Amino acid sequence: MPEELKVGCARPVGASSDEEKEPVITGGPEEKKTEKGVPMIKVGQKAPDFTAPAYHNGKFISMKLSDYLGKWVVLCFYPGDFTFV
Amino acid sequence: MSVDSIFVHKMWNDNELSKMVKGGVPFPMLSDAGGKVGTIYGIYDEIGGVETRGRFIIDPDGIIQGYEVLTPPVGRNVKETIRQLQAFQHVRNSKGTEATPSGWRPGKMTLKPGPDLVGKVWEVWKIEMEDD
Numbered sequence: 001m002p003e004e005l006k007v008g009c010a011r012p013v014g015a016s017s018d019e020e021k022e023p024v025i026t027g028g029p030e031e032k033k034t035e036k037g038v039p040m041i042k043v044g045q046k047a048p049d050f051t052a053p054a055y056h057n058g059k060f061i062s063m064k065l066s067d068y069l070g071k072w073v074v075l076c077f078y079p080g081d082f083t084f085v
Numbered sequence: 086m087s088v089d090s091i092f093v094h095k096m097w098n099d100n101e102l103s104k105m106v107k108g109g110v111p112f113p114m115l116s117d118a119g120g121k122v123g124t125i126y127g128i129y130d131e132i133g134g135v136e137t138r139g140r141f142i143i144d145p146d147g148i149i150q151g152y153e154v155l156t157p158p159v160g161r162n163v164k165e166t167i168r169q170l171q172a173f174q175h176v177r178n179s180k181g182t183e184a185t186p187s188g189w190r191p192g193k194m195t196l197k198p199g200p201d202l203v204g205k206v207w208e209v210w211k212i213e214m215e216d217d
Contacts, residue, residue: 002113005091008156011090011092011118012090012091012116012120013116013118013119013210014115014117014118014121014122014206016121016122016125018117038113040127041126041127041141041148041149041152043149043150043151044109044148044149044150044151045094045148045149046147046148046149047141047143047147047148047149048122048125048126049147050121050122050125052092052115052116052117052122053115053116054094054113054114054115054116055091055092055094055095055098055113055114055116056112056113056114057139060091060095063113063115064108064146065147066141069140069145069146069147071145072142072143072144072145072170072173072174073141073143074086074142074143074166075086075126075139075141075143075172076138076139076140076161077086077087077103077117077123077128077136077137077138077140078086078087078124078136078138079087079133079135079136079137079138079141079157080087080088080089080135081087081089081093081094081096081097082093082097082101083156083157085157085159085160
């Protein structure tokens, strides 16, 4: 399901799947926003979709969160490669 | 997912992580240049320019069932993440008829919420069951 990336000199970058669209207000006027206007994450609500480049099994791929609908996903963020913890 | 490029991910996996885990990291190592995705998920630290330790459990419908965020110096407990995942899966398979009490693990008793259980949880669940 993930497409393999053609790797050139440019560093591949991902994007929020909503990025191209006009900012959409979802959830009504009472929806809480962070200072930058990004909707706050809440349990019980949809995980924001995104695409991102990835390294997996020796290949560079592009993956999209919504390709994993139908499966359980654990999405982990961490400060950086070669850090200690 | 971190702000590192996929090239750095490759170097870290191939040169260090594969020495900790046979065959290397079995799942995709995602790159988030500039913390764009991390910002949407509310875990990007703009001052440090890095993602904090955010961990999100997302169900098959794409719904966030749980999350945990730690500052960089403290590592996560993978066993606890797996325990939560198993509990969310159990609840989903029961179509919401069962709930998992504190400290639940697969095989342990669940609660069946309903009018008959109101005020009676103390009869069926004891504090010692949290750790047994």
